Amino acid sequence: xxxxxxxxxxICLMGPTASGKTALAMALYDALPCEIVxxxxxxxxxxxxxxxxxxxxxxxxxxxxxxIDLIDPADSYSAADFCxxxxxxxxxxxxxxxxxxxxxxxMMYFKSLIEGISPLPEASPEVRKVIExxxxxxxxxxxxxxxxxxxxxxxxxxxxxxxxxxxxxxxxYRLTGNTLTQLTAIKGDTVDGDVLQFAIAPRDRSTLHQRxxxxxxxxxxxxxxxxxQALKARGDLHENLPSIRCVGYRQMxxxxxxxxxxxxxxxxxxxxxxQLAKRQLTWLRSWPNLQWLDMEDESNLQQVLSAISKx
Numbered sequence: 001x002x003x004x005x006x007x008x009x010x011i012c013l014m015g016p017t018a019s020g021k022t023a024l025a026m027a028l029y030d031a032l033p034c035e036i037v038x039x040x041x042x043x044x045x046x047x048x049x050x051x052x053x054x055x056x057x058x059x060x061x062x063x064x065x066x067x068i069d070l071i072d073p074a075d076s077y078s079a080a081d082f083c084x085x086x087x088x089x090x091x092x093x094x095x096x097x098x099x100x101x102x103x104x105x106x107m108m109y110f111k112s113l114i115e116g117i118s119p120l121p122e123a124s125p126e127v128r129k130v131i132e133x134x135x136x137x138x139x140x141x142x143x144x145x146x147x148x149x150x151x152x153x154x155x156x157x158x159x160x161x162x163x164x165x166x167x168x169x170x171x172x173y174r175l176t177g178n179t180l181t182q183l184t185a186i187k188g189d190t191v192d193g194d195v196l197q198f199a200i201a202p203r204d205r206s207t208l209h210q211r212x213x214x215x216x217x218x219x220x221x222x223x224x225x226x227x228x229q230a231l232k233a234r235g236d237l238h239e240n241l242p243s244i245r246c247v248g249y250r251q252m253x254x255x256x257x258x259x260x261x262x263x264x265x266x267x268x269x270x271x272x273x274x275q276l277a278k279r280q281l282t283w284l285r286s287w288p289n290l291q292w293l294d295m296e297d298e299s300n301l302q303q304v305l306s307a308i309s310k311x
Contacts, residue, residue, distance in 0.1 A: 008094050009194035009311055011304070012039075013103045014110055014284060016277035017247075018211040019200050019295045022055060025103040026063045027301045032101075032308070035093045036065045037086060039104030039113075042246045043068040044077045047231065050224045051248045053215065065103075073243035074236055079112040080120075080188075086113055087189055094193075099308075105276075107283040114195065116187030121175045123168075131167050131174075143170060151179035194311050198304060199284045200293040207296065212273045216248065216266065228252040247272045 011034070015021045025036055038044075042052040046069045055065060066089045071077050086102070086109075093100040102110070135143050141160045147169050148155035154169045169180045176183065202208040228249060231237055237244060239253050248269045255265035284290065291307060293300045 007193035008097065008099045009196055009308060010090060010191050011099060011101045011308070012110060012114070012195060012197040013101065013200065013304075014039075014107065014198065014280075014287075014290075015105060015200040015293075015295070016202075016208060016280040016284075017053075017105055017273060018208060018215050018277070019202065021103050021105065021200055022053075022059075024200060024293075024300055024304075025101060026059070028101055028304060029063050031301065031305060032099055033097070034099040034101040035089075035096075036063060037089050037093075037100055037102045038065045038067045039082075039086070039102050039106055039109045040068075041077070041082075041106040041109065041242075043104070044070040045073045045243045045246075046071065048073060048227070048243065048246070048249070050219050050222050050227045051252065052246065053219070073231060073241065076242055079108050080117050082106075082109045083112050083117050083188065087191070090191060105280050107280060107287075111283075113191055114197075116190045118184045118186055119188055120172060120180075120183055124171060124175055127171050127174050128167055131170050135163065135167075140166060143167075146170065147173075151181050153181040154179065195289075196291070196304075196307055196311075197287070197289055198291050198293055198307075199287065200295050200300065201281060201284065202295050205281075208277055209274055212277065213270050216270050216273060219248070220266065224248070225252060225256070228256060232256060247276045 011028070013021055013025055013028075028034060029036060040052070042048065043054050043065075044067065045052070048054070054068060055063065067082070067085055070085075090100045102113075104110075131143065140163055143166055144155060144158070144160035147158070147166060150173055151169060158165045158169060160166070172178070172180045172183060231244070231249075232253065239245075239250060244250060244253055251265050251269040251272060254260065254268075255262065260268070291303075293303060297303075
């Protein structure tokens with residue numbers, strides 16, 4: 001009798017922006033038979049390199065990253081898209097006998113991959129137009145009453161004066177015949193086998209703040225303004241797209257629109273990045289099954305390797 005071969009583990013390396021995730025990932029790549037998979041909602045965009053702190057061409061040649069440069073900045077990419085793509089990449093890496101090393105700071109992506117994501121339909125502009133037309137004719141209270149008849153749980157949760165969420169709940173029902181409550185109770189595919197989860201973070205947040213400010217100024221020196229100018233020059237992008245809402249890009253876009261001066265742009269960009277780091281750390285503090293690494297500890301590589309050796 002031949003026993004089934006154990007799957008290689010999946011390593012998840014999370015942490016706030018500028019905490020040193022990429023450097024540790026590269027060290028792990030040198031030490032292990034692994035492949036790096038990016039878990040970053042900004043790195044999926046082509047032509048957005050400097051402001052996203054994307055690894056350089058030289059770094060990518062030596063340390064290939066999967067799931068970067070996937071889509072144009074005019075397009076959208078959801079957590080469901082990520083889960084589908086990441087599960088495919090993980091299966092390919094494991095099939096080759098290697099360890100998938102998932103690295104990034106988009107916590108929703110990690111959560112969706114580890115816990116599963118509900119099979120909700122994509123937005124339908126046609127259905128939304130019909131709902132909006134009905135709301136204009138009969139009022140949002142009427143639409144809320146309609147939702148209450150088919151999905152009382154969602155109606156209890158969603159206020160009649162919240163047209164965005166009300167539209168989504170009605171849209172899901174009209175598209176699938178199932179309620180939002182029913183579908184969100186279903187979880188899709190998740191990563192199987194051993195999953196080791198690490199978070200690299202600062203002991204003192206002021207150290208991270210200094211790194212963020214230093215990195216933002218380095219981006220300016222590397223040509224971040226020119227990168228955003230090129231995006232603006234296309235003519236088909238605007239400030240409300242998910243790509244341009246990425247931290248740093250919105251502030252640079254507004255500066256180029258003349259909303260404030262260069263000094264204010266840097267200040268706002270640094271503040272927005274610090275706020276992102278704070279949100280990331282808030283996610284991580286409530287994260288289960290997490291092993292913490294101090295971003296200034298030189299033994300982080302050995303700690304990860306030690307944890308893997310114990311599987």
